[in-house]
Amino acid sequence: MKLYIYEHCPFCVKARMIFGLKNIPVSLQVLMNDDEATPIGMVGKKVAPILQKEDGGYMPESMDIVHYIDTHYGSPLVTGPVNPAIGKWLEANHPAAYPLVLPRNVNGKFAEFATPEARHYFIRKKEAASGSFEELLAHTPGLVKKVSQHLRELEPLIQQSNACNGELSDDDFHLFARLRSLTIVAGLEWPTRVAEYRDNMAKQTQVNLLTSVAQ
Template sequence: MKLYIYEHCPFCIRVRMIFGIKNIPVDLIVLMNNDEYTPKYMIGKKIVPILMKQDGSYMSESLDIISYIDSLDNKSCIIGIPRLSVTTWFQNVNSYVYKLLMPYLSTPLFSEFSTLEARKYFINKKESTYGKFSDLKKNRLVFIQDINYDLYKLGSLIIYSNAINGELSFNDFQIFPLLHLLHLIPEIEYPLCVQRYYSYIVQQTKISSLFIGEDQSS
Protein backbone atom coordinates (compact mmCIF):
# COMPACT_ATOMS: atom_id res chain seq x y z
CA MET A 1 0.00 0.00 0.00
CA LYS A 2 1.02 3.60 -0.60
CA LEU A 3 -0.02 6.61 1.45
CA TYR A 4 0.20 10.05 -0.15
CA ILE A 5 0.57 12.77 2.45
CA TYR A 6 1.76 16.19 3.53
CA GLU A 7 3.91 15.95 6.64
CA HIS A 8 2.31 19.06 8.18
CA CYS A 9 -1.27 17.90 7.61
CA PRO A 10 -3.10 16.85 10.81
CA PHE A 11 -5.38 14.53 8.84
CA CYS A 12 -2.33 12.79 7.38
CA ILE A 13 -0.81 12.49 10.84
CA ARG A 14 -4.01 10.79 11.98
CA VAL A 15 -3.69 8.17 9.29
CA ARG A 16 0.01 7.64 9.92
CA MET A 17 -0.89 6.92 13.54
CA ILE A 18 -2.98 3.85 12.73
CA PHE A 19 -0.31 2.34 10.49
CA GLY A 20 2.27 2.70 13.25
CA ILE A 21 0.03 1.42 16.02
CA LYS A 22 -0.99 -1.62 13.98
CA ASN A 23 2.55 -2.23 12.66
CA ILE A 24 1.26 -2.31 9.09
CA PRO A 25 3.87 -1.44 6.46
CA VAL A 26 3.06 1.35 4.03
CA ASP A 27 5.07 3.41 1.55
CA LEU A 28 4.85 7.06 2.56
CA ILE A 29 4.92 9.41 -0.41
CA VAL A 30 5.09 13.13 0.32
CA LEU A 31 3.53 15.25 -2.41
CA MET A 32 4.82 18.74 -3.06
CA ASN A 33 2.30 21.21 -1.74
CA ASN A 34 1.93 22.90 -5.13
CA ASP A 35 1.38 19.59 -6.96
CA GLU A 36 -2.27 19.80 -7.99
CA TYR A 37 -2.07 17.24 -10.79
CA THR A 38 -1.28 14.09 -8.79
CA PRO A 39 -4.14 14.13 -6.27
CA LYS A 40 -6.62 15.29 -8.90
CA TYR A 41 -5.54 12.42 -11.14
CA MET A 42 -6.11 9.93 -8.33
CA ILE A 43 -9.33 11.16 -6.69
CA GLY A 44 -10.46 14.20 -8.67
CA LYS A 45 -9.51 16.88 -6.15
CA LYS A 46 -6.48 18.28 -4.36
CA ILE A 47 -6.73 16.70 -0.96
CA VAL A 48 -4.65 14.38 1.20
CA PRO A 49 -4.25 11.83 2.67
CA ILE A 50 -4.82 9.41 -0.20
CA LEU A 51 -4.36 5.67 0.27
CA MET A 52 -3.59 3.45 -2.68
CA LYS A 53 -4.78 0.02 -1.60
CA GLN A 54 -3.21 -3.25 -2.66
CA ASP A 55 -5.74 -3.64 -5.46
CA GLY A 56 -4.67 -0.28 -6.92
CA SER A 57 -7.83 1.60 -5.95
CA TYR A 58 -7.69 4.88 -4.07
CA MET A 59 -9.29 5.93 -0.80
CA SER A 60 -9.42 9.40 0.72
CA GLU A 61 -10.90 10.90 3.91
CA SER A 62 -8.77 10.24 6.97
CA LEU A 63 -11.44 8.57 9.11
CA ASP A 64 -12.38 6.18 6.31
CA ILE A 65 -8.73 5.20 5.88
CA ILE A 66 -8.28 4.73 9.63
CA SER A 67 -11.36 2.50 9.85
CA TYR A 68 -10.23 0.49 6.84
CA ILE A 69 -6.72 -0.12 8.19
CA ASP A 70 -8.01 -0.90 11.68
CA SER A 71 -10.34 -3.55 10.25
CA LEU A 72 -7.80 -5.39 8.08
CA ASP A 73 -6.87 -7.95 10.73
CA ASN A 74 -10.36 -8.14 12.27
CA LYS A 75 -8.81 -7.01 15.57
CA SER A 76 -9.79 -3.39 16.07
CA CYS A 77 -7.46 -1.41 18.32
CA ILE A 78 -9.78 1.61 18.49
CA ILE A 79 -12.07 0.37 21.24
CA GLY A 80 -12.35 3.40 23.52
CA ILE A 81 -15.37 5.68 23.67
CA PRO A 82 -14.74 9.38 22.93
CA ARG A 83 -15.48 11.76 25.79
CA LEU A 84 -17.47 14.92 25.23
CA SER A 85 -15.12 16.89 27.50
CA VAL A 86 -12.12 16.00 25.33
CA THR A 87 -13.99 16.65 22.08
CA THR A 88 -15.14 20.03 23.41
CA TRP A 89 -11.57 20.91 24.42
CA PHE A 90 -10.34 20.01 20.95
CA GLN A 91 -13.04 22.01 19.18
CA ASN A 92 -12.32 25.06 21.30
CA VAL A 93 -8.57 24.93 20.66
CA ASN A 94 -9.06 24.14 16.99
CA SER A 95 -11.08 27.35 16.62
CA TYR A 96 -7.98 29.51 17.12
CA VAL A 97 -4.79 27.44 17.14
CA TYR A 98 -4.15 27.55 13.38
CA LYS A 99 -3.87 31.32 13.57
CA LEU A 100 -0.80 30.56 15.66
CA LEU A 101 0.44 27.57 13.67
CA MET A 102 0.07 28.81 10.10
CA PRO A 103 3.28 30.87 9.90
CA TYR A 104 5.21 27.88 11.27
CA LEU A 105 3.81 25.20 8.98
CA SER A 106 5.42 26.34 5.74
CA THR A 107 8.88 25.44 6.99
CA PRO A 108 11.25 23.48 4.73
CA LEU A 109 11.53 21.05 7.65
CA PHE A 110 8.50 19.47 5.96
CA SER A 111 9.29 17.78 2.65
CA GLU A 112 6.26 19.24 0.87
CA PHE A 113 7.81 22.71 1.33
CA SER A 114 11.30 21.84 0.13
CA THR A 115 11.00 24.31 -2.76
CA LEU A 116 10.33 28.02 -2.63
CA GLU A 117 7.49 27.58 -5.13
CA ALA A 118 5.71 25.11 -2.85
CA ARG A 119 6.06 27.41 0.13
CA LYS A 120 4.74 30.41 -1.81
CA TYR A 121 1.80 28.32 -3.03
CA PHE A 122 0.88 27.37 0.54
CA ILE A 123 1.30 30.87 1.92
CA ASN A 124 -0.86 32.43 -0.81
CA LYS A 125 -3.61 29.85 -0.26
CA LYS A 126 -3.64 30.13 3.52
CA GLU A 127 -3.33 33.90 3.70
CA SER A 128 -6.57 34.13 1.72
CA THR A 129 -8.26 32.27 4.60
CA TYR A 130 -6.36 33.31 7.74
CA GLY A 131 -4.97 36.70 6.76
CA LYS A 132 -1.40 37.84 6.28
CA PHE A 133 1.10 35.71 8.16
CA SER A 134 2.86 38.92 9.22
CA ASP A 135 -0.34 40.01 10.99
CA LEU A 136 -0.77 36.60 12.61
CA LYS A 137 2.75 36.82 14.00
CA LYS A 138 1.90 40.10 15.72
CA ASN A 139 -0.64 38.24 17.86
CA ARG A 140 1.46 35.12 18.44
CA LEU A 141 2.16 35.85 22.12
CA VAL A 142 -1.55 36.08 22.85
CA PHE A 143 -2.19 32.78 21.08
CA ILE A 144 0.74 31.16 22.92
CA GLN A 145 -0.68 32.31 26.24
CA ASP A 146 -4.06 30.86 25.28
CA ILE A 147 -2.71 27.49 24.18
CA ASN A 148 -0.49 27.17 27.26
CA TYR A 149 -3.56 27.69 29.42
CA ASP A 150 -5.57 25.19 27.39
CA LEU A 151 -2.77 22.60 27.57
CA TYR A 152 -2.92 22.93 31.35
CA LYS A 153 -6.64 22.12 31.14
CA LEU A 154 -5.91 19.19 28.82
CA GLY A 155 -3.68 17.71 31.49
CA SER A 156 -6.68 17.26 33.76
CA LEU A 157 -8.49 15.32 31.01
CA ILE A 158 -5.79 12.72 30.36
CA ILE A 159 -6.66 9.46 32.12
CA TYR A 160 -3.63 7.40 31.05
CA SER A 161 -0.45 8.18 29.13
CA ASN A 162 -1.16 5.43 26.59
CA ALA A 163 -4.62 6.73 25.64
CA ILE A 164 -6.37 9.89 26.67
CA ASN A 165 -9.51 7.99 27.73
CA GLY A 166 -7.74 4.87 28.98
CA GLU A 167 -8.33 2.97 25.73
CA LEU A 168 -7.47 4.14 22.22
CA SER A 169 -10.34 6.23 20.85
CA PHE A 170 -11.05 8.81 18.18
CA ASN A 171 -10.06 11.48 20.72
CA ASP A 172 -6.44 10.31 20.45
CA PHE A 173 -6.59 10.84 16.68
CA GLN A 174 -7.77 14.40 17.34
CA ILE A 175 -5.36 15.36 20.10
CA PHE A 176 -2.04 13.83 19.03
CA PRO A 177 -1.73 15.59 15.63
CA LEU A 178 -2.39 18.92 17.35
CA LEU A 179 0.24 18.30 20.02
CA HIS A 180 2.63 17.10 17.33
CA LEU A 181 2.38 20.34 15.34
CA LEU A 182 2.58 22.52 18.44
CA HIS A 183 6.12 21.21 18.94
CA LEU A 184 7.11 23.53 16.09
CA ILE A 185 6.74 26.44 18.52
CA PRO A 186 9.49 26.68 21.15
CA GLU A 187 7.51 28.78 23.64
CA ILE A 188 4.77 26.21 24.16
CA GLU A 189 4.70 24.84 27.72
CA TYR A 190 3.53 21.27 28.27
CA PRO A 191 2.36 19.96 31.63
CA LEU A 192 4.27 16.80 32.48
CA CYS A 193 1.27 14.52 31.93
CA VAL A 194 0.64 16.05 28.49
CA GLN A 195 4.26 15.58 27.44
CA ARG A 196 4.23 12.00 28.73
CA TYR A 197 1.12 11.31 26.70
CA TYR A 198 2.65 12.83 23.58
CA SER A 199 5.90 10.90 24.03
CA TYR A 200 4.06 7.61 24.49
CA ILE A 201 1.98 8.08 21.34
CA VAL A 202 5.13 9.04 19.42
CA GLN A 203 6.62 5.72 20.49
CA GLN A 204 3.52 3.73 19.55
CA THR A 205 2.93 5.41 16.19
CA LYS A 206 6.61 5.63 15.21
CA ILE A 207 6.10 9.24 14.11
CA SER A 208 9.26 11.23 14.83
CA SER A 209 8.93 14.00 17.39
CA LEU A 210 9.07 17.63 16.35
CA PHE A 211 11.37 19.30 18.83
CA ILE A 212 12.34 22.68 17.44
CA GLY A 213 14.99 24.73 19.17
CA GLU A 214 14.37 28.07 17.48
CA ASP A 215 11.70 30.11 15.75
CA GLN A 216 10.92 28.41 12.43
CA SER A 217 8.07 30.69 11.37
CA SER A 218 8.14 31.97 7.81
Protein backbone atom coordinates (compact mmCIF):
# COMPACT_ATOMS: atom_id res chain seq x y z
CA MET A 1 0.00 0.00 0.00
CA LYS A 2 1.03 3.57 -0.60
CA LEU A 3 -0.05 6.66 1.33
CA TYR A 4 0.21 10.03 -0.40
CA ILE A 5 0.78 12.77 2.17
CA TYR A 6 2.11 16.18 3.09
CA GLU A 7 4.54 15.91 6.01
CA HIS A 8 3.12 18.97 7.82
CA CYS A 9 -0.54 17.99 7.39
CA PRO A 10 -2.51 16.95 10.52
CA PHE A 11 -5.05 15.05 8.38
CA CYS A 12 -2.18 13.04 6.92
CA VAL A 13 -0.91 12.39 10.45
CA LYS A 14 -4.26 10.78 11.31
CA ALA A 15 -3.95 8.37 8.39
CA ARG A 16 -0.31 7.60 9.21
CA MET A 17 -1.13 6.81 12.82
CA ILE A 18 -3.15 3.66 12.18
CA PHE A 19 -0.32 2.06 10.20
CA GLY A 20 2.10 2.68 13.05
CA LEU A 21 -0.32 1.48 15.71
CA LYS A 22 -0.92 -1.77 13.86
CA ASN A 23 2.64 -2.16 12.53
CA ILE A 24 1.35 -2.40 8.96
CA PRO A 25 3.91 -1.58 6.26
CA VAL A 26 2.99 1.37 4.04
CA SER A 27 5.02 3.39 1.57
CA LEU A 28 4.81 7.12 2.26
CA GLN A 29 4.82 9.28 -0.87
CA VAL A 30 5.10 13.02 -0.28
CA LEU A 31 3.21 15.14 -2.79
CA MET A 32 4.65 18.51 -3.76
CA ASN A 33 2.30 21.16 -2.47
CA ASP A 34 1.78 22.69 -5.92
CA ASP A 35 1.11 19.31 -7.57
CA GLU A 36 -2.58 19.45 -8.42
CA ALA A 37 -2.53 16.91 -11.23
CA THR A 38 -1.55 13.84 -9.19
CA PRO A 39 -4.30 13.92 -6.53
CA ILE A 40 -6.91 15.10 -9.05
CA GLY A 41 -5.98 12.17 -11.25
CA MET A 42 -6.47 9.77 -8.35
CA VAL A 43 -9.59 11.06 -6.58
CA GLY A 44 -10.82 14.03 -8.60
CA LYS A 45 -9.64 16.82 -6.31
CA LYS A 46 -6.50 18.20 -4.68
CA VAL A 47 -6.50 16.57 -1.26
CA ALA A 48 -4.23 14.62 1.05
CA PRO A 49 -3.98 12.02 2.40
CA ILE A 50 -4.82 9.51 -0.31
CA LEU A 51 -4.41 5.78 0.21
CA GLN A 52 -3.59 3.54 -2.72
CA LYS A 53 -5.02 0.23 -1.58
CA GLU A 54 -3.65 -3.21 -2.36
CA ASP A 55 -6.25 -3.63 -5.12
CA GLY A 56 -4.96 -0.45 -6.78
CA GLY A 57 -7.96 1.68 -5.86
CA TYR A 58 -7.66 5.07 -4.18
CA MET A 59 -9.25 6.30 -0.96
CA PRO A 60 -9.17 9.90 0.35
CA GLU A 61 -10.32 11.24 3.75
CA SER A 62 -8.14 10.58 6.77
CA MET A 63 -10.66 8.93 9.10
CA ASP A 64 -12.08 6.80 6.29
CA ILE A 65 -8.54 5.50 5.80
CA VAL A 66 -8.15 4.92 9.55
CA HIS A 67 -11.37 2.91 9.81
CA TYR A 68 -10.66 0.96 6.60
CA ILE A 69 -7.23 -0.14 7.78
CA ASP A 70 -8.42 -0.83 11.32
CA THR A 71 -11.28 -3.07 10.22
CA HIS A 72 -9.60 -4.82 7.29
CA TYR A 73 -6.18 -5.63 8.77
CA GLY A 74 -6.18 -7.59 12.01
CA SER A 75 -8.44 -7.09 15.00
CA PRO A 76 -9.81 -3.55 15.39
CA LEU A 77 -7.88 -1.29 17.76
CA VAL A 78 -10.07 1.81 17.61
CA THR A 79 -12.86 0.57 19.84
CA GLY A 80 -13.27 3.18 22.58
CA PRO A 81 -16.02 5.77 22.94
CA VAL A 82 -15.38 9.43 22.20
CA ASN A 83 -15.51 12.13 24.84
CA PRO A 84 -17.43 15.27 23.77
CA ALA A 85 -15.11 17.31 25.97
CA ILE A 86 -12.17 16.45 23.70
CA GLY A 87 -14.09 17.67 20.68
CA LYS A 88 -15.00 20.89 22.48
CA TRP A 89 -11.35 21.41 23.44
CA LEU A 90 -10.22 20.96 19.84
CA GLU A 91 -12.84 23.43 18.66
CA ALA A 92 -11.87 26.01 21.27
CA ASN A 93 -8.16 25.59 20.57
CA HIS A 94 -8.33 25.92 16.79
CA PRO A 95 -8.64 29.73 16.49
CA ALA A 96 -5.38 30.22 18.40
CA ALA A 97 -3.49 27.13 17.22
CA TYR A 98 -4.07 27.56 13.49
CA PRO A 99 -2.47 31.02 13.10
CA LEU A 100 0.50 29.85 15.17
CA VAL A 101 1.15 26.74 13.12
CA LEU A 102 0.25 27.96 9.64
CA PRO A 103 3.06 30.45 8.94
CA ARG A 104 5.65 28.16 10.53
CA ASN A 105 4.92 25.23 8.24
CA VAL A 106 6.65 26.73 5.20
CA ASN A 107 9.90 27.08 7.19
CA GLY A 108 9.73 23.56 8.61
CA LYS A 109 11.92 21.87 5.97
CA PHE A 110 9.03 19.69 4.82
CA ALA A 111 9.48 17.79 1.57
CA GLU A 112 6.27 19.19 0.06
CA PHE A 113 7.89 22.66 0.06
CA ALA A 114 11.21 21.55 -1.44
CA THR A 115 10.89 23.81 -4.47
CA PRO A 116 10.28 27.58 -4.51
CA GLU A 117 7.18 26.99 -6.64
CA ALA A 118 5.64 24.63 -4.09
CA ARG A 119 6.42 26.97 -1.21
CA HIS A 120 5.02 30.01 -2.97
CA TYR A 121 1.88 28.05 -3.95
CA PHE A 122 1.20 27.28 -0.29
CA ILE A 123 1.84 30.84 0.86
CA ARG A 124 -0.34 32.33 -1.86
CA LYS A 125 -3.27 30.00 -1.16
CA LYS A 126 -3.13 30.28 2.62
CA GLU A 127 -2.54 34.02 2.80
CA ALA A 128 -5.54 34.58 0.55
CA ALA A 129 -7.71 32.84 3.15
CA SER A 130 -6.01 33.72 6.44
CA GLY A 131 -4.07 36.95 5.96
CA SER A 132 -0.36 37.59 5.63
CA PHE A 133 2.02 35.26 7.43
CA GLU A 134 3.95 38.28 8.69
CA GLU A 135 0.86 39.58 10.44
CA LEU A 136 0.07 36.18 11.90
CA LEU A 137 3.60 35.87 13.28
CA ALA A 138 3.27 39.29 14.89
CA HIS A 139 0.56 37.85 17.15
CA THR A 140 2.82 35.04 18.40
CA PRO A 141 3.24 36.13 22.06
CA GLY A 142 -0.47 36.40 22.77
CA LEU A 143 -1.30 33.20 20.87
CA VAL A 144 1.43 31.24 22.65
CA LYS A 145 0.02 32.37 25.99
CA LYS A 146 -3.50 31.39 24.94
CA VAL A 147 -2.52 27.95 23.61
CA SER A 148 -0.43 27.25 26.71
CA GLN A 149 -3.56 27.90 28.75
CA HIS A 150 -5.50 25.55 26.47
CA LEU A 151 -2.91 22.84 27.09
CA ARG A 152 -3.33 23.27 30.84
CA GLU A 153 -7.09 22.89 30.39
CA LEU A 154 -6.52 19.71 28.38
CA GLU A 155 -4.45 17.97 31.05
CA PRO A 156 -7.34 16.73 33.25
CA LEU A 157 -9.10 15.30 30.19
CA ILE A 158 -6.27 12.87 29.41
CA GLN A 159 -6.87 9.59 31.22
CA GLN A 160 -3.88 7.58 29.98
CA SER A 161 -0.72 8.27 27.99
CA ASN A 162 -1.67 5.65 25.39
CA ALA A 163 -5.33 6.68 24.97
CA CYS A 164 -6.81 10.00 25.99
CA ASN A 165 -10.11 8.39 27.05
CA GLY A 166 -8.54 5.23 28.49
CA GLU A 167 -9.25 3.17 25.35
CA LEU A 168 -8.09 4.03 21.84
CA SER A 169 -10.77 6.03 20.03
CA ASP A 170 -11.27 8.48 17.20
CA ASP A 171 -10.45 11.22 19.71
CA ASP A 172 -6.83 10.06 19.81
CA PHE A 173 -6.39 10.62 16.09
CA HIS A 174 -7.83 14.12 16.22
CA LEU A 175 -6.03 15.09 19.42
CA PHE A 176 -2.57 13.74 18.65
CA ALA A 177 -2.67 15.27 15.16
CA ARG A 178 -3.35 18.68 16.75
CA LEU A 179 -0.66 18.28 19.40
CA ARG A 180 1.88 17.13 16.85
CA SER A 181 1.18 20.23 14.74
CA LEU A 182 1.71 22.41 17.80
CA THR A 183 5.20 20.98 18.39
CA ILE A 184 6.44 23.26 15.59
CA VAL A 185 5.74 26.24 17.85
CA ALA A 186 8.59 27.22 20.18
CA GLY A 187 7.80 28.54 23.63
CA LEU A 188 4.61 26.63 24.42
CA GLU A 189 4.20 25.37 27.97
CA TRP A 190 3.36 21.66 27.95
CA PRO A 191 1.86 20.23 31.16
CA THR A 192 3.39 16.93 32.23
CA ARG A 193 0.45 14.69 31.42
CA VAL A 194 -0.10 16.31 28.01
CA ALA A 195 3.60 15.99 27.16
CA GLU A 196 3.63 12.34 28.21
CA TYR A 197 0.59 11.62 26.05
CA ARG A 198 2.11 13.52 23.10
CA ASP A 199 5.43 11.67 23.33
CA ASN A 200 3.90 8.24 23.93
CA MET A 201 1.50 8.58 21.01
CA ALA A 202 4.36 9.65 18.75
CA LYS A 203 6.25 6.50 19.74
CA GLN A 204 3.23 4.20 19.36
CA THR A 205 2.17 5.61 15.99
CA GLN A 206 5.72 6.03 14.63
CA VAL A 207 4.88 9.61 13.62
CA ASN A 208 7.67 12.09 14.26
CA LEU A 209 7.13 15.23 16.31
CA LEU A 210 8.25 18.60 14.94
CA THR A 211 10.34 19.80 17.87
CA SER A 212 13.53 19.69 15.78
CA VAL A 213 12.12 22.40 13.48
CA ALA A 214 10.25 24.39 16.13
CA GLN A 215 10.22 28.14 15.59
